[in-house]
Amino acid sequence: MPSIEDELFPSTPGKFKIDRSNRQLHRCFASTSTMFLWALFLIALTASYLSFQSFVDSGSRYLTASWGGIQWEKQVRTSAQIHRSGGISVLVTGATGFVGSHVSLALRKRGDGVVGLDNFNNYYDPSLKRARRSLLSSRGIFVVEGDLNDAKLLAKLFDVVAFTHVMHLAAQAGVRYALENPQSYVHSNIAGLVNLLEICKAANPQPAIVWASSSSVYGLNEKVPFSESDRTDQPASLYAATKKAGEEITHTYNHIYGLAITGLRFFTVYGPWGRPDMAYFSFTRNILQGKPITIYRGKNRVDLARDFTYIDDIVKGCLGSLDSSGKSTGSGGKKRGAAPYRIFNLGNTSPVTVPILVDILEKHLKVKAKRNFVEMPGNGDVPFTHANISSARNEFGYKPTTDLETGLKKFVRWYLSYYGYNTKAKLVH
Numbered sequence: 001m002p003s004i005e006d007e008l009f010p011s012t013p014g015k016f017k018i019d020r021s022n023r024q025l026h027r028c029f030a031s032t033s034t035m036f037l038w039a040l041f042l043i044a045l046t047a048s049y050l051s052f053q054s055f056v057d058s059g060s061r062y063l064t065a066s067w068g069g070i071q072w073e074k075q076v077r078t079s080a081q082i083h084r085s086g087g088i089s090v091l092v093t094g095a096t097g098f099v100g101s102h103v104s105l106a107l108r109k110r111g112d113g114v115v116g117l118d119n120f121n122n123y124y125d126p127s128l129k130r131a132r133r134s135l136l137s138s139r140g141i142f143v144v145e146g147d148l149n150d151a152k153l154l155a156k157l158f159d160v161v162a163f164t165h166v167m168h169l170a171a172q173a174g175v176r177y178a179l180e181n182p183q184s185y186v187h188s189n190i191a192g193l194v195n196l197l198e199i200c201k202a203a204n205p206q207p208a209i210v211w212a213s214s215s216s217v218y219g220l221n222e223k224v225p226f227s228e229s230d231r232t233d234q235p236a237s238l239y240a241a242t243k244k245a246g247e248e249i250t251h252t253y254n255h256i257y258g259l260a261i262t263g264l265r266f267f268t269v270y271g272p273w274g275r276p277d278m279a280y281f282s283f284t285r286n287i288l289q290g291k292p293i294t295i296y297r298g299k300n301r302v303d304l305a306r307d308f309t310y311i312d313d314i315v316k317g318c319l320g321s322l323d324s325s326g327k328s329t330g331s332g333g334k335k336r337g338a339a340p341y342r343i344f345n346l347g348n349t350s351p352v353t354v355p356i357l358v359d360i361l362e363k364h365l366k367v368k369a370k371r372n373f374v375e376m377p378g379n380g381d382v383p384f385t386h387a388n389i390s391s392a393r394n395e396f397g398y399k400p401t402t403d404l405e406t407g408l409k410k411f412v413r414w415y416l417s418y419y420g421y422n423t424k425a426k427l428v429h
């Protein structure tokens with residue numbers, strides 16, 4: 001029976017047929033090897049590109065990063081040194097922020113080890129953060145410049161120091177700014193938090209973590225005063241939603257990895273070295289500059305009220321939380337037993353309306369405010385906040401002692417000494 005080849009090439013002699021099939025085999029082999037060589041070439045090209053990229057990345061990190069090196073490690077170690085028996089060594093994130101700087105100073109004052117971390121972002125005037133850093137530095141506290149999302153940096157810090165505690169205060173703060181820049185809340189309050197927890201869970205020993213949640217998690221809750229057991233599933237702003245998410249996220253790390261976690265719901269904290277984006281601060285600046293201030297009002301002209309809490313009371317609450325935090329049980333990413341998971345309100349228990357806050361500022365500044373009342377826009381604000389603090393009182397003796405009148409007097413004294421009467425304090429946004 002003729003082969004297919006015979007049929008296609010009926011006059012072809014047998015030897016020639018063999019040569020043809022050899023040649024075809026050869027051609028086929030040659031084209032396979034060429035493809036193989038091409039593939040090899042492409043793999044080599046990709047690999048060298050990737051290693052070049054990582055070389056560029058690490059090179060640029062060493063050229064631009066403000067951390068790393070023997071001298072840097074020495075500064076971190078020295079700052080983390082404990083100077084009292086039974087003391088703790090704390091990594092304070094957001095250390096040049098308002099609450100972070102106060103807590104860092106208080107820890108250092110009583111002889112604990114403190115290392116700060118801050119990204120010095122420009123949400124508000126970074127020169128204020130630099131001034132706070134100078135203050136910390138004058139007390140021997142070293143602040144590392146870096147972002148929470150930098151896993152290599154966080155891992156390095158835990159390589160250098162076996163922190164017993166993390167006081168996590170770095171966050172994208174502010175209720176209304178979430179309308180302008182929602183992604184920054186996800187970046188810091190969600191992604192940054194998870195990154196930090198990943199490093200803490202893997203650390204050996206694991207630190208205990210105390211972190212800043214917010215009174216805003218109560219959202220549209222109307223039951224007063226707000227207790228930790230009240231519902232927190234009706235956030236009014238993206239900021240509140242990210243803080244609430246933080247409470248859930250920390251719970252899972254406690255449950256899976258045995259991290260000891262304490263979340264603190266701060267109620268509108270104010271005081272010297274405060275945040276320029278907050279009402280009491282921006283009102284002060286505008287009143288002194290003769291500019292009008294906008295006062296939001298609720299429906300039917302109802303005044304908004306806040307449980308304004310003085311910074312020194314908050315600092316006491318933070319230190320009490322650290323001291324009573326309990327220990328994480330896991331190590332190297334493995335849980336070895338149940339660890340504490342706690343949430344506390346840190347408020348003042350006596351709400352004051354915004355117009356009364358302005359009255360007090362006028363009195364201390366000796367300048368009349370130009371008040372411009374507007375109906376509360378749908379910007380994430382809630383009408384009032386009011387803390388029940390009995391849990392924190394029972395657990396670690398939390399007891400706020402500064403009323404708004406006294407606290408604002410101290411704030412105004414600081415403000416005038418820092419900016420002077422002809423204030424040029426800037427808000428970045």
Ligand SMILES: O=C(O)[C@H]1O[C@H](OP(=O)(O)OP(=O)(O)OC[C@H]2O[C@@H](n3ccc(=O)[nH]c3=O)[C@H](O)[C@@H]2O)[C@H](O)[C@@H](O)[C@@H]1O
Binds near residue numbers: 278294
């Ligand atoms: O307690 C909290 O958890 C929150 O407290 C503050 O948020 P907020 O209470 O809104 O503080 P301010 O921005 O200082 O506002 C205080 C009051 O003044 C009002 N306000 C603010 C700004 C303004 O121009 N006019 C005005 O009437 C607000 O509506 C609010 O009722 C902080 O900004 C948040 O970061 C923090 O998490």
